Amino acid sequence: MTPGPHHARRRAVAVAAALALAGAALVAACTTTYEFDDLGVGDESGGRTPVPRSSAQFVGAIYADLLGRTPEVADFTITQGGAELARIPLDEQALAVGAMDAVGDPRPVRDLVVTAMLASPEAGVPARADVDDPAAFVTDQFRLLLGREPNTYELGAFVTAWRDDPAVTPRTVIRAIVASREYQSR
């Protein structure tokens, strides 16, 4: 199994701690030298060079991950008193991809589309008050969206933010993960 980024980070932290201890020993003694065996910390990416998802790939991914389906072509119908005033065909894929490709860096528009999808009843995102265990919710979202567990640092950051900032809701957690380079690449 290829070690994930969190694995590399744990190892990097271990090395940093070892070096800090060594530095402290040097300050204290100044007369003793130490040698350490080489300790591999892995590369930062866990062996993965990120390749950005195209807008079409990204749209396919968010419809699958957030709504559990593929983008559809459907009609938007406007009615009044039971009478149909207008029927407008909507191609979810074409509209989303077109919008994302209408800016140079698509990230702002990707986030807006995701925010809209998460606001829909179809997404079924729970309210903050309905989440009893934020750590479990965050962990579930990492598994679902990134296919891995959050590392200790990540889980701590998300749970602390949840605890300290009322603006952090289930929707915020999902938006943050989907906006990450890890999710937006392959």
Add this chain to the structure above:
Amino acid sequence: MTLSRRKFLGGLGAATAAAAIAPLVRTRRAWGGGNATRRIVIVGIGGGLRTREALGMAEGATMPNLFGRVPLIGGFGSGDAGDPVIAPEYAAAAPALVLPPPRATPLHADGALVTNLRYAEGPPGHLQGHACLVSGAYNQLENRADARLPVPTIFELHRKAAGAPATDAWYLNVPGGFYRALSSSGAPGYGPTYAGAYLSPPALLSPLVSIAATGVRDLDVSNGFTLPTIPRDPAEDAAARGLTAVLDGNFPRYPADGVTVRADEADVAAIHDHLAEIFADPTYQAFFPDAFGIGVRADDGGVDATADALTVFHAERVLAKFQPSVLALTLLDIDACHDSFNGYLRGQQIADACVAHLWRFIQSTDGLRDETTMIVLPEHGRHLFGNGQHPDSYGRSGIDHGQGDDGDRDVWMLALGPDVAAGTVVAPTGVTQSGRSSGRYETIDAVMTAMTLLGHGDVMASELALGGARPGLVIEEVLR
């Protein structure tokens, strides 16, 4: 004797131009002393606009805000050109245009007009023409998403020289798609790192985007109802960004590929917030308000945007919010001419009203007024002959572009701003430069003039020469 850049360059070979240009431009820049320009706006009336219709008013005064009603070039009479000649069957079938009353005094009287500009080289195609307007270089750019200009764009030049963020250099255009490739180049030392902020309003700024994404499929407007919007909570936005940064800090960056634009986080946030405001508006007026007053009459009595009107409206929003140093926009309604000569004439009316609206907006906005120079020109013209498509009752068919006849290449330029010699109408000849066969000012000169006013003329000339392109000249006749 004053040594002008034009005369000097005329005696230089391309190989020596780059090395020689920098000291030359420093000398040349003292064209008249002070330089009030702090921002430039380049408006490309894209789609292919012939001088015959615009300045000659051969089909009536289609652009009265810019040029008035009396032809400004010879061969088309000296009296009032009358209203645009729209075929009756087209007028009966098409939705009515919504246009504000034309200006009492045409814009050219407040600025300087070059009536004989020449799009001298390169294919008269939209991408290549637009690319010339954002780089000052004639080019053979291919219609591909990964094609890049070999010389830096005006956005890159400005951002690199000024250390400016992407939100200080914008490119808005109608076509979208791979036209976003024009926000940066493949020039060494430049590229996506210095790309302009790119926005194609017609593809993005539509309520349909939020309707589709929110999953709303039925709307009953019988009683009180709410239009689908994208919820906006700045506190949530900030929190999400903070958490994303946690993840990104633990994940490798993308390798540079020389093509993909990746704005820095501050630019991403600023652009997000700008767009989020629009998509959160429950009235939909932030997409395009009736009050803009330019477009076509909607069934409900409001105003529906055309692509050009929508793009100019959002250019004004960008100008208001970011007050960028560089903004280029390219329009395209006029390109209806492939299939409809009457649509072409109406497109001119729309573009004309939009440019006047934009200039009025600039002049009425603190921070823009008295600091902004605006250059307006077609990216190229159209053939001198029709294509036979859909002739109207006056026998006027569609017209294509691209073969490079005089109809394709004869254009014009209107300059407005604090450093422009107002009331100037000129058609200079005898303009010399090594490699210039037109003997006239050219499209590349319009871009060079604007960039020189912004203080980037010397680096632009150097980079163009290094990239193998003939640098434009400063059109001294239009400056104070």
